[in-house]
Each structure stands twice: as structure tokens, then as C-alpha cells.
Amino acid sequence: MEIELSDSLNLTDAEKKALTEKLASTLVDTVQATQAAVTNVQSIEQTKTETVKVQSKAKAILT
Amino acid sequence: MEFVVMQPELGVLPDVAEPANREPMNRHVCLITALTVADFIDPDLTVGALTDTGAQLGVFTLAAILRQEGFVPHVVNLDQLFIDYLRQSPTKSAPTEEESETEIFNLDGIPYFFSYVAERLRDLEPGRFDVFGLSSICSSYPLTVRLAEEVKRLNPKATVILGGPQASVVDTATMRTVCSVDLVVRGEADKALPAVLKILANGEPDKQLAAIPGITFRRGGEVVRNPNGPVIEDLDLLPMPAYDLDPGLRNRGGVHLEIGRGCPFACTFCSTNDFFRRNFRLKSPGRMIAEMKQVQDTYGHSYFSLVHDMYTVDHKRVEAFCAALEESGNGFTWGCSARTDCIDDNLIALMAHAGCRGIFFGIETGSARLQRVIKKNLDLGEAWERIESASRHGISTAVALITGFPDETRDDLRDTIHFFVEALRFDNAEPQLSLLAPLAATPIYEEYRDRLVYDQIFSDMSHQGWRQDPADIELIRTWPELFPNFYAVPTKWLDRQYFKQVRDFVTYVASWFRWLPVALLHDSGDFLNVFDRWRVWLNEKQSEHSAAGPCGVPYYTHRRFRKDFLEFVRTCYLADGAAARPALTALLAAEGPDFPAVSKLEAPAPGQVPDASEFDSDCFPYLAEGLHTLILDVDYKELIASLRNKSGLAGVPQRKSTVVYRPVAGKRVQIWQLAPECAAILRLCDGHRRGRQIVREFSRGFSALDGIPAEKVAWFAVSMLRDEGFLAFSRQPLAIRSAEPSETRPQFRWSPPPELSSTQRPWPTGAESDR
Numbered sequence: 165m166e167i168e169l170s171d172s173l174n175l176t177d178a179e180k181k182a183l184t185e186k187l188a189s190t191l192v193d194t195v196q197a198t199q200a201a202v203t204n205v206q207s208i209e210q211t212k213t214e215t216v217k218v219q220s221k222a223k224a225i226l227t
Numbered sequence: 228m229e230f231v232v233m234q235p236e237l238g239v240l241p242d243v244a245e246p247a248n249r250e251p252m253n254r255h256v257c258l259i260t261a262l263t264v265a266d267f268i269d270p271d272l273t274v275g276a277l278t279d280t281g282a283q284l285g286v287f288t289l290a291a292i293l294r295q296e297g298f299v300p301h302v303v304n305l306d307q308l309f310i311d312y313l314r315q316s317p318t319k320s321a322p323t324e325e326e327s328e329t330e331i332f333n334l335d336g337i338p339y340f341f342s343y344v345a346e347r348l349r350d351l352e353p354g355r356f357d358v359f360g361l362s363s364i365c366s367s368y369p370l371t372v373r374l375a376e377e378v379k380r381l382n383p384k385a386t387v388i389l390g391g392p393q394a395s396v397v398d399t400a401t402m403r404t405v406c407s408v409d410l411v412v413r414g415e416a417d418k419a420l421p422a423v424l425k426i427l428a429n430g431e432p433d434k435q436l437a438a439i440p441g442i443t444f445r446r447g448g449e450v451v452r453n454p455n456g457p458v459i460e461d462l463d464l465l466p467m468p469a470y471d472l473d474p475g476l477r478n479r480g481g482v483h484l485e486i487g488r489g490c491p492f493a494c495t496f497c498s499t500n501d502f503f504r505r506n507f508r509l510k511s512p513g514r515m516i517a518e519m520k521q522v523q524d525t526y527g528h529s530y531f532s533l534v535h536d537m538y539t540v541d542h543k544r545v546e547a548f549c550a551a552l553e554e555s556g557n558g559f560t561w562g563c564s565a566r567t568d569c570i571d572d573n574l575i576a577l578m579a580h581a582g583c584r585g586i587f588f589g590i591e592t593g594s595a596r597l598q599r600v601i602k603k604n605l606d607l608g609e610a611w612e613r614i615e616s617a618s619r620h621g622i623s624t625a626v627a628l629i630t631g632f633p634d635e636t637r638d639d640l641r642d643t644i645h646f647f648v649e650a651l652r653f654d655n656a657e658p659q660l661s662l663l664a665p666l667a668a669t670p671i672y673e674e675y676r677d678r679l680v681y682d683q684i685f686s687d688m689s690h691q692g693w694r695q696d697p698a699d700i701e702l703i704r705t706w707p708e709l710f711p712n713f714y715a716v717p718t719k720w721l722d723r724q725y726f727k728q729v730r731d732f733v734t735y736v737a738s739w740f741r742w743l744p745v746a747l748l749h750d751s752g753d754f755l756n757v758f759d760r761w762r763v764w765l766n767e768k769q770s771e772h773s774a775a776g777p778c779g780v781p782y783y784t785h786r787r788f789r790k791d792f793l794e795f796v797r798t799c800y801l802a803d804g805a806a807a808r809p810a811l812t813a814l815l816a817a818e819g820p821d822f823p824a825v826s827k828l829e830a831p832a833p834g835q836v837p838d839a840s841e842f843d844s845d846c847f848p849y850l851a852e853g854l855h856t857l858i859l860d861v862d863y864k865e866l867i868a869s870l871r872n873k874s875g876l877a878g879v880p881q882r883k884s885t886v887v888y889r890p891v892a893g894k895r896v897q898i899w900q901l902a903p904e905c906a907a908i909l910r911l912c913d914g915h916r917r918g919r920q921i922v923r924e925f926s927r928g929f930s931a932l933d934g935i936p937a938e939k940v941a942w943f944a945v946s947m948l949r950d951e952g953f954l955a956f957s958r959q960p961l962a963i964r965s966a967e968p969s970e971t972r973p974q975f976r977w978s979p980p981p982e983l984s985s986t987q988r989p990w991p992t993g994a995e996s997d998r
Contacts, residue, residue: 175939182933183943187905189887189951192864193898194654197890199741199818 287468362391369699379407396668481530490536512551549581579620593646594639679714735783807876831957849914914961
């Protein structure tokens with residue numbers, strides 16, 4: 165007899181804990197979209213804005 | 228023309244904070260800011276800068292002071308005009324992948340910015356202004372000088388005054404060269420400028436100007452340079468900048484606020500310590516909170532770039548400011564500049580808790596020897612501790628480095644490059660590398676002023692984008708004393724072209740990749756050697772393909788560089804015997820692919836997406852839209868951990884791992900590693916199998932886990948992948964998207980990586996600023 169989705173909910177707390185620890189995904193890294201070669205990120209457009217040079221501190225204070 | 232220096236016997240200036248209940252002078256003053264944004268090929272690049280332009284604090288503060296004194300100021304914001312100029316300029320369509328960078332960066336036929344500004348100035352009815360005051364910085368000083376001549380031509384009766392960092396240090400050369408400039412206000416102008424304007428308004432300027440400290444002016448045929456003026460000791464006396472004269476402020480990403488002035492240190496390459504007379508001052512916490520509150524109430528901003536060359540000199544005052552921020556309860560976030568030897572872990576923690584989100588660390592060089600030569604004198608071990616601490620506390624750091632010092636050896640350069648690459652190990656650190664520019668009046672400039680060369684290898688500090696107006700170049704070539712930052716200090720041990728190539732290479736390698744350069748450094752032990760091998764490899768490749776085009780920044784920003792570099796690592800570096808071949812091969816796979824822009828599955832039809840509570844065994848799970856998966860031959864998590872910890876690549880376990888790429892807010896991508904069981908489940912979730920079928924197939928290959936039956940494990944994994952956002956569900960099987968030729972190949976989109984160098988952007992971008 166197949167175990168249905170609903171059956172999987174009938175786990176003890178200890179089993180849930182064990183499975184959660186073993187199956188949880190790990191966030192390894194967060195990188196710039198360009199560094200991950202993901203081309204369909206809508207916000208990649210925003211990456212462009214960073215190309216603009218905000219001038220150095222020598223230039224930032226214009227009294 | 229004779230040059231005369233006046234003796235320091237000067238009168239007393241009126242206090243700028245004196246109550247302003249005076250007769251209106253009705254003198255109209257046009258203040259023109261310095262251009263701080265750069266000219267990029269793609270108008271979107273610079274238009275985007277509208278949210279993140281340089282500070283124009285001095286001009287807007289002066290405008291507020293002039294108002295107090297009864298003048299009528301008008302501000303021409305060149306950064307804003309530059310945005311407008313780009314918006315109205317003819318634009319090029321997005322380049323194709325096949326288009327060479329030479330074609331992409333061909334801007335023939337697009338008029339230069341100067342003519343646009345001149346037109347706008349004519350629209351302003353320049354005849355109504357009595358005075359034009361132009362601020363200046365080194366990179367746009369040719370434009371400033373030309374605009375000074377233009378406003379004089381438009382209104383010969385008006386007085387033309389220059390100020391700001393560049394004019395302050397090339398004042399006499401400017402006055403002797405540019406006859407349209409009547410006067411230069413040097414250093415802080417908060418007292419001198421209104422005093423000058425009052426004298427001009429009331430007559431007899433020649434006699435009275437001699438009593439104004441901090442100005443350079445003409446008297447007859449002479450250029451007279453008065454001694455330096457006093458600085459404003461109590462910055463709380465300054466009025467709020469006249470932000471109402473900056474109509475674009477509301478649309479920006481944050482606001483620059485001046486928290487103080489004056490760096491007490493004396494680095495040989497830096498010009499700002501002299502500008503503020505090395506006199507360290509801070510506004511009071513109460514004054515700063517009031518400014519921040521007012522800007523928040525008026526313009527809706529709650530992020531502030533707190534401008535000071537070196538904010539954290541006095542820990543107790545930083546602590547007082549943090550306490551005031553906490554007490555205010557306004558939730559302000561902010562960034563600042565600091566030296567790594569003027570901050571510690573406790574202070575960093577306190578600042579982070581009080582809303583600090585970004586710190587600009589000027590490290591300058593990774594060479595301990597050069598640290599002493601340039602009189603920066605940082606302990607580099609301590610610098611790493613501070614960078615690590617800031618990263619741990621969630622503060623983004625700019626790790627700013629300079630190369631091309633006159634005495635810089637190959638060993639020094641290698642140390643700096645290694646510092647740059649190692650900084651990539653920290654999640655919140657952003658390394659930057661600039662080519663040295665001899666800024667006027669700095670110790671380096673004074674030492675080498677007679678030996679400067681014009682080799683057209685411009686520092687990013689000076690080069691105003693992709694092209695320089697030929698009229699600017701003519702000025703630069705003719706008057707080197709005015710524009711020394713466009714010249715170069717000769718280097719003793721390495722060719723300047725080599726410095727430039729290394730700088731461009733490492734800057735853009737770090738823009739396109741994160742861990743691959745770190746791994747190449749750890750594997751080779753010498754990233755400069757990797758660069759040399761790359762250069763030889765590229766030269767051979769380009770000789771084979773004559774149409775390859777030039778190198779330099781245009782090439783490195785092009786995706787072709789990315790492809791070439793991957794090919795170099797694969798066919799040259801790895802082939803020549805890399806020590807950690809499995810790790811590097813895995814990183815080539817992890818950072819190298821061009822994921823397709825469009826999912827191969829059609830989206831579910833409307834009504835076919837079950838709610839979370841309705842999801843059952845008959846649904847069809849599939850990889851959520853926008854995600855990508857990869858299977859690697861090493862444990863990616865362990866690989867990245869070994870790079871972060873510098874624990875060596877040899878011990879990285881060689882076992883299959885599955886990673887998922889998930890785009891998140893702020894132009895970033897998360898990389899998750901799945902547990903093997905979840906990875907197996909996800910591979911089966913193709914949009915064609917029902918949930919129960921997936922569980923059945925999974926159970927054939929897996930035994931129980933900790934005594935829990937495989938079927939239960941499978942369903943638990945499905946639920947977990949759903950909760951983690953990796954799986955979506957449909958009530959119907961998903962159709963395969965029709966395979967048009969244009970959709971089967973990776974969707975190329977020209978998206979140059981960030982130009983990181985030469986920025987002092989203590990404020991974080993994207994998600995970080997929203998925290």
C-alpha cells in the first residue's frame with residue numbers, strides 16, 4: 165500500500181526533527197547576479213546602476 | 228603677469244551664524260556644482276546614478292549660507308543635467324553578443340556634454356546673475372574651466388568664482404591661465420564666499436579683497452594669493468544645506484549628510500586632508516539627528532551617507548552619536564568612512580546596532596612595505612580583523628586599494644592583488660582597485676611634479692567615463708599644472724601599462740566571478756602569475772582571431788571576456804597541472820554556465836495552481852520558475868567553506884552535490900545546496916510526474932532513513948522543498964515550451980558587471996539597504 169502525502173504528516177516529533185536536520189537545504193552563498201550567470205533576473209538591470217562611479221572622497225565634499 | 232603672495236595680516240570675517248535679519252541684497256548668484264557622475268556608453272548606466280550620485284554638500288550648504296546673508300542663490304546641478312543629457316541623447320540599441328566591444332563603444336555622432344550644458348545655461352538667462360560660482364573636482368575640472376569661460380562669455384559683467392577641492396589647489400595656475408576666472412575661494416568657503424560677495428556688492432573690491440583669507444584674486448595684472456583662511460570650528464553653526472534647490476533629491480536612494488570635516492592623517496596620495504587643514508571636527512549628535520529627521524520628514528529618506536574623510540577618530544563621539552540614534556528611535560540607517568586602525572570590534576558592533584550598514588575602508592595597499600612608504604601605516608593583519616568584524620556584523624565594506632605607486636615592486640603589487648582577491652572571501656566586502664592619480668598638491672605630486680608623463684593610461688579617478696571630450700584633452704595637454712591627475716607618476720620597477728592591465732583584469736574578474744579567483748589564488752599561491760599566464764594565453768588567442776579587438780575596460784566589461792576567462796582556466800590553467808583540479812573544475816561549472824533566460828516548461832494554466840492547503844499526491848511538482856540546478860562533482864558547501872577559511876582545496880570531499888540558484892531581491896542570487904535525498908526528489912520533479920509517481924520512483928532507490936520509511940522521507944522532502952520555495956505545483960502536467968531557435972540558446976543580454984573601482988559608496992545597495 166502506497167504511503168500518501170497525508171501519511172507523511174503522521175511523523176513523531178523526533179522523526180520530524182531528524183528529517184528536518186537531514187533534509188534541510190543549506191544556503192552556501194549569495195553572489196551578484198553577474199557572478200552567477202543568471203540572465204533572467206529582473207533586477208539585473210539594477211546591477212547597471214552600480215557601474216556609475218560615485219566619486220572618491222576627495223570629490224565627495226565640495227565646500 | 229606677476230605672482231604675489233600676501234602677508235598673513237588679515238581682517239576678521241563676519242560669523243556665518245550671525246542672525247540673518249538683514250536687508251535683502253537681491254544679488255543673484257548662480258552656483259554650478261562639479262560633475263561627479265561619469266559618462267558611460269549605456270545611458271541607463273548613468274541614468275541609474277540618479278539614485279546614487281555624488282555628494283554636492285558644499286554647494287548646497289553655501290547656498291543656504293548665501294540665503295542667510297541676503298543673496299538669492301540658484302543651483303545648477305551638473306549631475307542632474309548629465310542625467311537629462313543622456314535621456315535626450317540618441318541611444319544605441321542593446322548590442323548583440325557578436326558585436327565587438329569596438330562597435331559597442333563607438334559613440335561617434337553623439338554630442339559631448341559641454342555643448343548641452345552651455346545650451347541650458349543660455350536658457351537660464353545668464354544676464355540676470357551677478358556672480359557665477361563653480362565648484363570643482365579633479366576628474367571634471369576641464370569641464371569646469373570651460374564652463375567658467377562660457378558663463379563669462381554669456382555675461383561678461385558677472386564675476387566668476389571657482390571653489391572646491393581642485394580649484395583650491397591649482398588656484399594660481401588657473402588664475403594665470405584662465406582669464407575668465409576672477410577669483411578662487413580656497414578650502415572651506417563658508418565664511419570667505421559670503422564675505423567676497425558682500426565686497427563685490429558694495430564696491431572697492433580690490434582694496435577689501437586683500438583682507439579676505441583663503442582667496443586668490445586679480446589685482447591689476449597680478450594674481451594675489453591671500454593666506455589660508457580659518458576653518459569653521461563649530462560645524463553646528465552651519466545651516467542645513469538648501470536641499471530645496473535640488474529637485475531630484477526625493478528620487479535618490481539616500482542622502483549625503485556632512486557629519487564633520489578634517490582628517491588628521493597625512494597620507495602621501497591624498498588631497499583632502501589639506502583641503503580641511505587636517506582639522507578634525509564633528510557635528511554634534513543632536514544636530515545630526517535633527518538633520519536626519521528633517522530630511523526624512525521632508526524627502527522620505529531614512530538612509531544617510533555620512534560624509535567625513537575619517538569619521539571614527541574619536542570613539543567616544545561615535546558612541547555618543549550611536550546612543551543618540553538609538554534614543555531617537557527613527558530607524559535611520561547610514562554609512563561612513565573609517566580607518567581600520569581607528570575602529571575596533573566593539574565599536575563596529577555598536578555602530579551596526581545603531582543602523583550602520585556600510586563602511587568605506589581605505590586600505591590603499593596590501594604591501595606592508597608600501598604602507599610605510601605612503602605613510603598610511605596600517606597594520607594589515609588588523610585590517611583583516613576589521614573587515615571580518617564588519618562583515619560578521621552585517622556591515623558592507625568597501626575595501627579600497629591603489630596600485631601604480633612610483634616605488635611599487637612586483638612583490639608589492641602581488642601583495643595588493645592578493646589582498647583584493649582575498650577580500651572576496653567576505654560576504655559583505657567589496658574590493659576596489661584604482662590606479663594612482665597624482666592629485667594636485669599631494670606629497671606624491673609635489674615630489675614628482677617635474678617628472679609627470681602624459682601616457683593616456685588614465686586612472687579611474689580621473690577618466691570621466693568611456694570618452695573624453697577632445698576639447699578637454701587639448702586643455703589637459705596644454706596646461707598640465709591645472710590637470711595633473713590626468714598625468715602619471717613614472718613607475719620604477721614595472722611598466723604602467725602592466726599596472727593598468729592588472730587593475731582592469733582583477734577588477735572585472737571579481738565582477739564576473741566570486742570564488743573562481745579566490746580558488747585560483749589558493750591553488751597557485753600567486754595570482755599575478757595567473758594574470759601573466761592569462762595575458763600570454765589571450766595574446767595567442769587574439770593573434771589567431773584578428774577580429775578579437777582591443778583589451779582594456781571595454782573588453783573586460785564585455786561578456787566575451789567572461790567566456791575567454793573560463794576558456795583560459797579550462798584549457799590552459801587546468802591543463803598545465805592545477806593542484807586542486809576537482810575543486811577548480813567544480814567552480815568552473817558553478818560560476819561558468821549561462822543559464823537559459825526562459826524555463827523549458829510552460830507555466831501552468833490559470834486555475835491549475837493549487838493552494839498550499841490543496842496540494843496533494845496527484846499534483847505535478849516542478850522546479851519553481853526562475854530557479855536553476857546544477858550537479859557538481861565535489862561537495863560545494865565544503866568547497867566554499869574551505870575557500871572562506873583558507874583551509875586548502877586538497878581536502879574538499881569529492882562527492883556529488885546538487886546546488887540550486889535562486890535570484891533574490893537586490894540583483895543577487897542565492898546558491899543553496901540540497902541534501903542528497905532532496906536532490907533526488909527534485910530531479911524527478913519535471914512537471915510531468917505526479918507526486919505519488921515521484922515518491923514511488925524515489926523509494927525504489929532509497930532505503931529507510933533513521934528507520935523512517937523511504938516513502939515518508941520522500942513526501943517529507945517534497946513538503947520541505949515546497950516550503951523552501953524550490954518546488955511549485957500544477958494540477959495538470961506542464962507542456963514543454965516550444966523550442967524556437969532563439970529560445971533554445973542562452974538568452975544573451977548585455978549587462979556589464981559593476982564598475983567597482985573609484986567608489987566611495989558606504990551605503991549598501993539593494994536588499995541590504997532595506998534591512
